[in-house]
Amino acid sequence: MTYEEWNEVLAGHFFTPRQSGRRVYLCVTRDLLVQLSGGRGDAQEEFIEVVREGRGFGSNYPLFVGAARWADRWRNLRFNDPEMYRYPPYIPDLALSVLAAGHGGESEFSTASYYPRLFDLLGERPVPGGYPHFDQLRDVWLDLERWANIDERGRLGTFRVLTTSSNRVHVGIPIAQTLLAEREREALKRAFAAVGLQPSFPPVESVLGAIALKHVGTDLRPRTRRLLHPDTPDEELRIALLEAISDELEDWDGVAVARDDGDALRRSRSGALALSLHVPLLGAPRVSLRCVASGTVPEEGWDVVVPKLGRGACVEAAAGWSTAVEADDGALSPALLDWTSPITAADDGHGVTFRRAGSRVVLFVSGESVGVDGYVESNRLPLGEPFFVAVEGASSAAVEEWGSASCDGFKGVFAQSLPEGWGLYRADAARSDEGVGMHFSALSAPETVQLSLVGGVRLGRTAEYFSFSPPSLRVQSARPVTVRVGSTVVGEAVETGTLSIPPAVLSAGAIRVEVVEGDEVVKAREFFVHDEFALAPSEGPQFNVYGEVSGGANGTVYRGVTVHPTPPSPRSFNVLPELPSFTSRRVVLLGRGVGEVAVWPKEPLPTGWAAIWTVPVEKRGRAAYCGPTESVPSPQRRAGANLRKAKEWKKWLYQWRKKIDPPRQNGLGKAWKEYVSFARNV
Structure with a gap:
């Protein structure tokens, strides 16, 4: 294989659309080279020889020099020939430097041993001072970061230049790529x-x-x-x-892959169970249970079974966090659970398992950063911010001692929904985790600086946001740091907090956020801002005059404000009588028969049965009648009804009865209650 061919297969292996928004590590091994070469046993040797000869750079540059020279100029060539330069042209040089980091097995692995490994891999005699020109690769790594995160906007994966050594930065970069296979x-x-x-x-x-x-x-x-x-x-x-x-x-994203007993790969989707604390202006704080998803949340929410508590339902509140899990007769009470032991809940309909690890203390921090009212369970202690902490009786003395010595405004408060023997405390701020972090992991303060983007309107999993709703910056640090967006300082002496980005510093294009300690940038993130978002004519869906998605043939076709006129042929069809127009993101359609339910637009409009009720649903809903005008059909059991659909029909009618208001039309409230009562016994 030529240098260009190796470049294509390596880049195509690591940077793909399925990696969109996910971190990419350029972890290159002998086995990977064999795999990419089609199974050739001498793939590594051929690869090393090709890179050493510097083919692909148009001149006889020394090793690593050609890659550094092309990192400066390849974008100009890409502008003229984007297909030829789909990927940066220097990937094999970077791959060789990573291959050296893992050369020689597991016996020794440190930044001090890197250059001997590189010389040995290349079959060369070591020379003092490291490998010639190796330091030039740092700019090549930075160019790869720019290409992945800014040029491609993370759509083929995101990349960060990490290092494992502050003293040996150049060798620390390739070593960092091999930290996790x-x-x-x-x-x-x-x-x-x-x-x-x-x-x-x-x-x-x-x-x-x-x-x-x-x-x-x-x-x-x-x-x-x-x-x-x-x-x-x-x-x-x-x-x-x-x-x-x-x-x-x-x-x-909440997905894990494991092998079952038959050695077959099995995918499972997981989420977290988290406790949350509502603190009213008057009255005692109350604890509830929420589901948290790392991936996509179904529009209809979750229907979970919690051991000892039974079945409950919830919908998304914000950012993957659900509303409180509620049963038919109100919120489930977490006080009946043993918080010191693991808790598992399952939504079999969506194939999701939610888990919570047991703990002797439960830390509650503000849910503002995730868009949730009140306080939510956290696994780390924010310094300098208000918090609540629930403590199991045997651990209360240690927590009280720490609270008195290391917190401001620490005091006990009365609360509802706590297990027997537990107490609740609040504090205005923690100054340190000294004496408590080593015993209770949830009360451990950050060890390194953390910077994350929270909220905002994002395009898929990529780091692309609309200018009208950019993300906020969540910073956690054990020491005061400075946060800047571009060259503008947006936070000084920050330890823990969520910072808003001033509109004045936002402009369309790439935005770089840096956390600075002293004169050193200790954390950095990039994201991309769009002033507007337009669908190209070839990308948008087309609709015919009946509102159906169409390929464009036989009938007038609409795409946005564009109309492609062709006289439509007459057509007779059944519509939902008096179906209102809704701005809700989902509408539940319910028929008279058990199991006759569809959630539009996730599911198509029904064709085998007639809708009687329409319910536009967000966090709450209101029923509207859309059945025959002469009388309201009574609900009835239907032979052969799908069990899952029957449960869903009951969920919307009975389990959601407190969240769905009766119809406003005169005389229809009684008919709606008849359906609700009937669903109770399904």
């Missing part, structure tokens, strides 16, 4: 699922490492296990690895 990243997702982690309030890095060792330690490489151990001698590598694991949780 692909199989280890898949294993970590199983660990996240096992304990019900959710990205919005993750544990501190050391706790994440302990979770990984406990739940998937046997699936990790020996080197990874050694680095995760608190007593590892290479602290810089350990910190870099823990940050990489934290990044994996941030990008996780």
Whole structure:
């Protein structure tokens, strides 16, 4: 294979549409090269020789020099020939530097041993001072970051230049790409699922490492296990690895893949169960249970079964967080559960399992950053912000001692919905986690600086936002830092908090956010802002005069404000009588027969049965009658009804009865109540 061919297959392997919005690591191994070459046993040797000769750069540059020269000029060529330069042309040079990081097995792995590995891989005699011109690769790595995050806007995957060493930055970059192998990243997702982690309030890095060792330690490489151990001698590598694991949780979409007993791959979708605290102006705080999803939330919400509490339902409130889980007769009471033991709930209809790990303390922080009213359960302690903490009786003395010594305004408060023997405390702010973080993981303060984008209107999983609704900046740090957007400072002496981005500093294009400590940029993120969003004519759906999606043939076709006139042929069809127009994002259609239900537009309009009720639903809904004008048909059981649809029919009529108001039309409230009463016994 030529240099150009290696460039194409390597870039196409790592940067693909399925990686959209997800972090990419350029982890290159001998096995991967064999795989990409079609199974050739000498693939690594051929690859090294091709890169050494510098083919593809049009001149006899020394190793790594050609890549650095082309990083400066390839975009101009891409402008004239975008197909030829779909990917940056220097990927093999970067891949070779990563291949050297893993060369020589697991016996030794540190920044100090990198250059000997590189010389040995190339079959060259070591020379003092490192490998010639190797430092020029840093600008190449930065160019790759710019291409992935700004040029491609994360649509083929996002990339970050990480380093494992502050003293050996150049060799730390390729080493950081090998910290987690692909199989280890898949294993970590199983660990996240096992304990019900959710990205919005993750544990501190050391706790994440302990979770990984406990739940998937046997699936990790020996080197990874050694680095995760608190007593590892290479602290810089350990910190870099823990940050990489934290990044994996941030990008996780709730899906984990495992092999079953028959060695077949099985995908499962997981979420978290989290406690939340409502603090009224008058009266005692109340605790409720919520579901949290890392991926897509179904429009109709979740119907979960919680052991000891029974069945409950909830819908999305904001950012993957649900409303309180409620049964037919009101909210489920978490006080009946054992908070010190794991809790599992399942929505079999959607194939989602929600989990919560047991704990002796439960930390509640403001839900503002995720768009939830009140306070929500968190796995890390924010310094300098108000919080509540629920404590199991045997642990209360230790927490009270810490609260008195390290918190401002710490005091006990009366609360409802707590298990027997538990107490609730509140504080205006915590100054440190000294003396308590090592005993209760939820009360551990951040060990490194964290920067995340929260809220805003985003396009899919990419880091693209509309200018009218940009994200906020969530910062967590153990020390005061400065936050700037571009060259504008938006926060000074920040430790923990959510910062808004002033409209004046936003403009269409790439936006860079930096967290600065002293003179050093310790964290950085990029996102892309759109002033407007237009569908190209070839991309938008087409509709005929009947409102059906059409390919454009036989009839007038509409796309936005564009009309393609062709005289439509007459057509007779049945419509839903008196079907109102709704601005709601979903409308539930209910027929008289058990199981006759459709949620539009997720499901098509019914053709085999007639809708009697329409219910536009957001967090609440109001029923409207759309049946025959002469009389309201009574509900009836239907032979052969689909069991899942029958349950869904009951859910909307009976389980949602307190959230759906009766119709406004005169005389129809009684008919609606007849349907609700009938559904109760389904």
